[in-house]
Amino acid sequence: MAEAAAQARGRDQDNLARQVRREIQRTIQRGVKGLQYITTGDPGVGLTPKETIHRQGTLKLYHYEAQSDEVYRTPVLLVMSLVSKPYILDLAPGQSMVEYLVKQGFDVYMIDWGVPRPEDKHLKLEDYVLDFLPECMERVRQDSEEDLVSIVGYCMGGLLSVLYAALNDDAPLRNLACFTTPIDYDGMGLFKKWTDPAHFDVDALVDRLGNVPPSVLYASFNMLRPVSQMAGRIRLWDNMWNDEFVESYRRFDRWAADQIPFPGECFRQTTKELQQENRLVKGEFKIGGELVDLSKVTVPFLHVMAEHDHIVPFPAAEPLVGMVGSEDKEQIVLKGGHVSLVAGPNAVRRLWPALDLWLAERSA
Numbered sequence: 001m002a003e004a005a006a007q008a009r010g011r012d013q014d015n016l017a018r019q020v021r022r023e024i025q026r027t028i029q030r031g032v033k034g035l036q037y038i039t040t041g042d043p044g045v046g047l048t049p050k051e052t053i054h055r056q057g058t059l060k061l062y063h064y065e066a067q068s069d070e071v072y073r074t075p076v077l078l079v080m081s082l083v084s085k086p087y088i089l090d091l092a093p094g095q096s097m098v099e100y101l102v103k104q105g106f107d108v109y110m111i112d113w114g115v116p117r118p119e120d121k122h123l124k125l126e127d128y129v130l131d132f133l134p135e136c137m138e139r140v141r142q143d144s145e146e147d148l149v150s151i152v153g154y155c156m157g158g159l160l161s162v163l164y165a166a167l168n169d170d171a172p173l174r175n176l177a178c179f180t181t182p183i184d185y186d187g188m189g190l191f192k193k194w195t196d197p198a199h200f201d202v203d204a205l206v207d208r209l210g211n212v213p214p215s216v217l218y219a220s221f222n223m224l225r226p227v228s229q230m231a232g233r234i235r236l237w238d239n240m241w242n243d244e245f246v247e248s249y250r251r252f253d254r255w256a257a258d259q260i261p262f263p264g265e266c267f268r269q270t271t272k273e274l275q276q277e278n279r280l281v282k283g284e285f286k287i288g289g290e291l292v293d294l295s296k297v298t299v300p301f302l303h304v305m306a307e308h309d310h311i312v313p314f315p316a317a318e319p320l321v322g323m324v325g326s327e328d329k330e331q332i333v334l335k336g337g338h339v340s341l342v343a344g345p346n347a348v349r350r351l352w353p354a355l356d357l358w359l360a361e362r363s364a
Helices: 002-039 097-103 120-123 125-143 156-166 188-194 203-211 214-222 228-238 244-255 266-277 346-347 351-360
Strands: 051-054 058-063 075-078 107-110 149-154 174-179 301-306 329-334
Touching: 002 174, 051 107, 051 125, 075 125, 097 351, 120 266, 125 149, 125 228, 149 156, 156 174, 156 214, 174 351, 203 266, 301 346, 301 351, 329 346, 329 351, 346 351
Parallel strands: 075 107, 075 149, 149 174, 174 301, 301 329
Antiparallel strands: 051 058, 058 107
């Protein structure tokens, strides 16, 4: 009995010693990796091979090289938000929705809106919906030699896309998929409260600054979850020994901080008419003098929402499917947040395969 107890104590001591050695080793690695983290440059992003086939102002239209012997005939145009860099959809090999779609056999294009210049402060939704987006659609048709194009819009890119589809009865559109797209701005939570005209003077802001600086947008996103940045730093330190985790964290952190200015007049327009007055969901919103009627969207339609989206909460996004007029329409709610829905391990397992399946059935 005594011998068995001694053996058990010995095993416990060996296990403890191994755990101590492991933690010491990880602590050393954290120190070394921490120095590397603050001294090395940003990791590469947007690496899927592409060419620029069209430019208009700061806008660039990319076409990605085919990586499959068989390609679906219907090309896919990715449309991003106006305030974020598009490389969140092409973070790195193995972490890129663009790369995934290309390898699945899709002919992929993407709009990079670029960084607005001071002279772009006069741009409004009309410019994006009635000029830039239709021109990009025509360029995709010419380049692909196909008559119809599928659009995939993310966040405000989804809003631009549904406005385009609703206002263009003859749009060369085959399918429309949107991710986390705001439609009912009464459901925008803190954003709705912060932009209350009782204490937020959007005219004074735009008249004084022109384009809204990225620092203002970055601060507003961080204030939605004020402790998330600190929690992220703690997770980074805990996993500093893990090269894969650190590399992924650096890419996401770079994108989150890499915000761009919001064109002033577009910010004024969306703040007043959408955020404050909620005209779109009320059927009172006009673009270029024409009333926007979402029931005129009749192409196959998909809207994917994130279960834990703090930027575009469920109440703000959920009414969209019911408002479009498509007979073939589907709403999906997936686990994840606003960003993890489209990028990272969660997206690899959930969103990307779902989008692939939905598009494949409608892109023969």
